[in-house]
Amino acid sequence: MTIKIYFFGPMDRSGRVRWLLEEMGMAYEDHRLDYQKQEHKSEEYLKINPLGAIPAIEENGEILTESGGICAYLADKHRDKEMSPSIDSPLRGKYMQWMFMIPASIEPYMVECFRASQLPEEERNKVMAEAVTKFEPVLNMITDKLGDNEYMIGNKFSAVDIMLASTLHWANNFELLQNKPTLDSYIERLKSREAAVKVGAFLPITPPKED
Ligand SMILES: N[C@@H](CCC(=O)N[C@@H](CS)C(=O)NCC(=O)O)C(=O)O
Incomplete structure (x- = not known):
């Protein structure tokens, strides 16, 4: 159905x-x-x-x-x-870690940045600068996990890449991905997927509009 x-x-x-x-x-x-x-x-x-x-x-x-x-x-x-890797696959543990980690431990930075973007300029710049510093270990962790691979889990496209790419696209919106060639090429690779293009997964992020 x-x-x-x-x-x-x-x-x-x-x-x-x-x-x-x-x-x-x-x-x-x-x-x-x-x-x-x-x-x-x-x-x-x-x-x-x-x-x-x-x-x-x-x-x-x-x-x-x-x-x-x-x-x-x-x-x-x-x-x-x-x-997704099967329940008995050696890749399953890491897959689960990232499926939970992205919404629970990475996305909150985006929410913080969004709230900061609503603040007056001086305060906004301060909160954003703090967010960039706090976000650095997250970006390093992703970069290390990717290494020379094209995808996050077992070098095979999975639901983790969808969860992560959508979050990194959001991070890009707040200019949190400066000078990160590994992440830039990861995003470019995902952007070119037919399904991502079809659903407009990487369109500019704008607030929801009236019909
Ligand atoms: N953790 C939830 C977050 C859901 C969420 O906050 N959705 C936003 C839109 S992307 C929303 O509905 N906001 C309206 C509101 O909370 O009033 C999820 O991943 O589904």
Whole structure:
């Protein structure tokens, strides 16, 4: 059955789910919520996600939320599409580490930068400069993991690359990826994937607009 995706626009966290489904050649149907009209806080949508956030998916009447959990679930459910290493693969541990680490320990820096971007200039520059310093070990860890490989896990494209690329694209938006040739070429490689182009995974990040 076709999976329904609740979202605001192409550049929100639903993009990860859409990109993964495209990579797997699976059907989905977009259900757009109007951010300006606060449709994600409507009584109807709060029944879908009581936290009033997107993405959420509906599959056979079952609702799932949390972009990382949705991607992990879909990749494992459709193992024949090879978007995750099998449970007994030696690569599984690192795969799980990164699937959790990206939303739990990397994404919060982006949220911090977003909040900083709303501050008056002087304060903003200070918070941003601190964010750049704090983000450096994260970028080093990613660069070390990649080494000479093209992809993060076993040098084979996986759901981790989708989660990470979407987060690094966000980081790029805040100019946090200065002088990082390994990461630049990683992003360029992912940008050229047919599924990423189709879903507009690397379009400029803009706030959700009114319909
Ligand atoms: N950890 C959640 C974060 C969900 C989230 O914050 N989504 C944003 C859009 S990308 C949202 O719905 N914001 C509206 C709000 O929280 O009011 C996930 O990865 O799905």
